Amino acid sequence: MELQLGVLGVGHLSTAILQGVFEHGVLDPGSVLLADRDPDRLEDFAGLGCPVVPSTELVRAPRILCAVRPQDFPAAAAELAPLGSEHLVISVMAGLGSDSIRSSLGGACRVVRTMPNAGAVLGCSMTAVARGPGATDDDDAFVERLFGAIGLTVEIDERMLSAATAVSGSGPGWVYLLASAMHDAAVAVGFDSQLADTKVRQTILAAARTLETSGQPFDQLIEGIASKGGTTEAGLRVMRENGFVEAVVAGITAARDRGDALGAADQ
Numbered sequence: 001m002e003l004q005l006g007v008l009g010v011g012h013l014s015t016a017i018l019q020g021v022f023e024h025g026v027l028d029p030g031s032v033l034l035a036d037r038d039p040d041r042l043e044d045f046a047g048l049g050c051p052v053v054p055s056t057e058l059v060r061a062p063r064i065l066c067a068v069r070p071q072d073f074p075a076a077a078a079e080l081a082p083l084g085s086e087h088l089v090i091s092v093m094a095g096l097g098s099d100s101i102r103s104s105l106g107g108a109c110r111v112v113r114t115m116p117n118a119g120a121v122l123g124c125s126m127t128a129v130a131r132g133p134g135a136t137d138d139d140d141a142f143v144e145r146l147f148g149a150i151g152l153t154v155e156i157d158e159r160m161l162s163a164a165t166a167v168s169g170s171g172p173g174w175v176y177l178l179a180s181a182m183h184d185a186a187v188a189v190g191f192d193s194q195l196a197d198t199k200v201r202q203t204i205l206a207a208a209r210t211l212e213t214s215g216q217p218f219d220q221l222i223e224g225i226a227s228k229g230g231t232t233e234a235g236l237r238v239m240r241e242n243g244f245v246e247a248v249v250a251g252i253t254a255a256r257d258r259g260d261a262l263g264a265a266d267q
């Protein structure tokens with residue numbers, strides 16, 4: 001069978017991607033080479049028919065998904081290098097620029113960077129895709145198919161990857177903070193912690209499903225439940241007066257700036 005992809009590092013993220021890719025029939029397991037330090041992580045996929053190889057042999061595949069932790073990449077790159085211009089490297093690694101990835105691998109390979117989020121394991125990732133040096137339309141199309149199997153993809157300029165990480169990569173964290181604050185507020189108005197927890201989770205689930213299925217703009221959704229002089233309107237007014245929106249904008253901007261600083265340190 002013609003090899004399509006090699007995967008370096010079969011941890012949490014690669015496992016989610018491979019499950020989506022095989023479930024949706026995007027690739028045949030026999031066409032995907034896998035390498036990881038821990039053989040236990042490979043057992044299930046080997047059972048499906050994926051060839052397991054030492055990382056040095058991943059170069060047999062025309063495309064290599066690099067899914068090791070960023071701090072493990074220099075050692076991993078030494079096992080793969082040098083790659084030629086016939087190789088596409090697809091990175092999910094946060095903070096490593098495409099030029100730096102390319103030069104660690106010998107300076108000739110094509111690179112596409114991606115930034116999925118924790119939704120990958122549920123098939124609802126928001127993945128940003130950024131073309132790096134040498135990448136072609138065909139490379140983009142392949143990457144879209146790969147990450148389309150675990151959710152939505154959007155193509156952006158690489159300079160916007162830190163911003164994408166701040167909005168959607170770290171995004172679940174902002175919602176968890178809101179959940180935690182709502183829980184504390186529910187306790188403050190008299191519910192016990194367990195009931196507060198249940199009420200918050202179910203409420204955010206309902207809001208998430210509405211956001212998923214309704215095409216209405218956010219302002220209209222808010223208007224739809226905030227009748228004049230009512231309870232929701234009173235709460236929203238006080239939240240806004242207390243800087244809710246400004247705090248969210250400042251937090252996301254700080255996350256973007258931290259991503260840029262980490263990326264600059266890698267250069």
Ligand SMILES: NC(=O)c1ccc[n+]([C@@H]2O[C@H](COP(=O)([O-])OP(=O)(O)OC[C@H]3O[C@@H](n4cnc5c(N)ncnc54)[C@H](OP(=O)(O)O)[C@@H]3O)[C@@H](O)[C@H]2O)c1
Pocket residue numbers: 008009010011012013014035036037038041055067068069070072075076079092093094115116117118120169
């Ligand atoms: N998890 C997410 O939701 C998410 C979202 C966006 C981006 N990412 C990015 O995705 C990458 C992987 O994240 P993850 O959460 O999947 O990490 P992970 O679960 O730790 O998986 C990484 C895997 O790579 C293996 N590995 C490291 N160096 C290797 C080498 N030289 N040869 C073979 N295998 C090697 C690790 O083995 P050991 O454990 O033995 O070291 C581990 O099994 C990171 O760069 C992260 O920034 C993750």
